[in-house]
Amino acid sequence: MKWTQRRFNPNTLRVEQVPLTRREIVRGVLLRTVGVLAIGATSVWLFDQVFQSPADRARDREIAFLEGQLAEMRGELVTMEHAMEDMAERDDAVYRTLLGAQPVPEHLRNPGIGGTDRNADVRGHIHSEEVADLKTRIASLQRAMVAQSKSLDEVTEMALEYEDRLEAIPAIQPIRAEDLNRMAGGWGWRFHPIYKVRKFHYGLDFSAPEGTEIFATGDGVVVKVKRLYNGYGRHVIIRHGFGYETLYAHMSKSIVRKGDRVKRGQVIGLVGSTGTSTSSHLHYEVHKNGEKVNPAHYFFNDLTPKEYEAMLAASELETQSLD
Numbered sequence: 313m314k315w316t317q318r319r320f321n322p323n324t325l326r327v328e329q330v331p332l333t334r335r336e337i338v339r340g341v342l343l344r345t346v347g348v349l350a351i352g353a354t355s356v357w358l359f360d361q362v363f364q365s366p367a368d369r370a371r372d373r374e375i376a377f378l379e380g381q382l383a384e385m386r387g388e389l390v391t392m393e394h395a396m397e398d399m400a401e402r403d404d405a406v407y408r409t410l411l412g413a414q415p416v417p418e419h420l421r422n423p424g425i426g427g428t429d430r431n432a433d434v435r436g437h438i439h440s441e442e443v444a445d446l447k448t449r450i451a452s453l454q455r456a457m458v459a460q461s462k463s464l465d466e467v468t469e470m471a472l473e474y475e476d477r478l479e480a481i482p483a484i485q486p487i488r489a490e491d492l493n494r495m496a497g498g499w500g501w502r503f504h505p506i507y508k509v510r511k512f513h514y515g516l517d518f519s520a521p522e523g524t525e526i527f528a529t530g531d532g533v534v535v536k537v538k539r540l541y542n543g544y545g546r547h548v549i550i551r552h553g554f555g556y557e558t559l560y561a562h563m564s565k566s567i568v569r570k571g572d573r574v575k576r577g578q579v580i581g582l583v584g585s586t587g588t589s590t591s592s593h594l595h596y597e598v599h600k601n602g603e604k605v606n607p608a609h610y611f612f613n614d615l616t617p618k619e620y621e622a623m624l625a626a627s628e629l630e631t632q633s634l635d
């Protein structure tokens with residue numbers, strides 16, 4: 313077969329079938345080949361753009377799924393961070409304040425991230441920044457939780473001790489209000505009925521009939537039961553712990569022994585007039601860390617505010633004490 317081409321011949325003014333030179337043939341073949349290849353490549357590229365392979369599609373779906381999960385986790389992390397802040401705030405503002413503890417120092421709640429780069433292993437990826445940020449925040453939340461957990465342990469311990477303390481501290485009147493004739497002698501300077509001089513009276517005198525029941529005013533241990541012919545007469549001392557002791561004097565009878573554990577409200581003896589006393593009454597003292605303090609400040613449990621005020625006023629009247 314011969315390679316020919318129809319060409320217009322200007323000399324003959326006719327279209328003639330002309331054989332092609334070898335050079336023309338080679339050029340023609342090359343041009344066509346390049347054209348076919350170009351069209352083919354373009355088609356493949358276009359096909360790939362429009363129709364992805366199943367593997368590619370699966371991978372893209374996976375990435376989209378992971379991105380969605382990451383965003384969801386970030387949302388949950390933010391919620392947890394807020395919950396943690398709220399817990400820390402409540403801990404400092406309520407529990408620790410109520411129980412009289414110092415707030416947790418900020419550096420314990422929020423220790424800085426120190427030393428090695430924790431996020432070195434997630435560098436160099438499209439989502440590196442986001443993953444590194446999440447990891448840092450999770451680590452800081454973990455530290456905050458550890459600090460908070462320690463603080464709550466401490467608060468729990470204090471709350472338990474606080475309960476003991478509430479039960480131990482003298483907090484009731486040692487004599488039933490209806491058994492009480494009157495508040496005979498208060499805290500402060502009083503005219504002493506026997507020595508006939510002004511002396512500081514370190515307790516409260518409750519005037520009541522002989523044989524009236526006397527109550528322990530807080531939980532504790534009896535550390536002294538003694539009979540004297542003057543001074544306190546037959547008297548009992550209870551140690552409550554937390555620095556508190558109470559003393560009950562001039563009893564006609566004591567019904568506890570040294571070493572006995574007593575509960576608040578338990579009967580420990582009966583009113584009398586033993587020792588240096590002019591009439592039947594209970595002389596009651598509260599000692600805090602070895603110092604005598606005004607017992608009137610320790611009746612908060614069983615008096616209404618009005619009764620408490622009346623009692624306080626009576627205890628401050630400068631009358632004659634009974635011992």
Ligand SMILES: [Zn+2]
Pocket residue numbers: 497513515516517594595596633634635
């Ligand atoms: Zn007295």
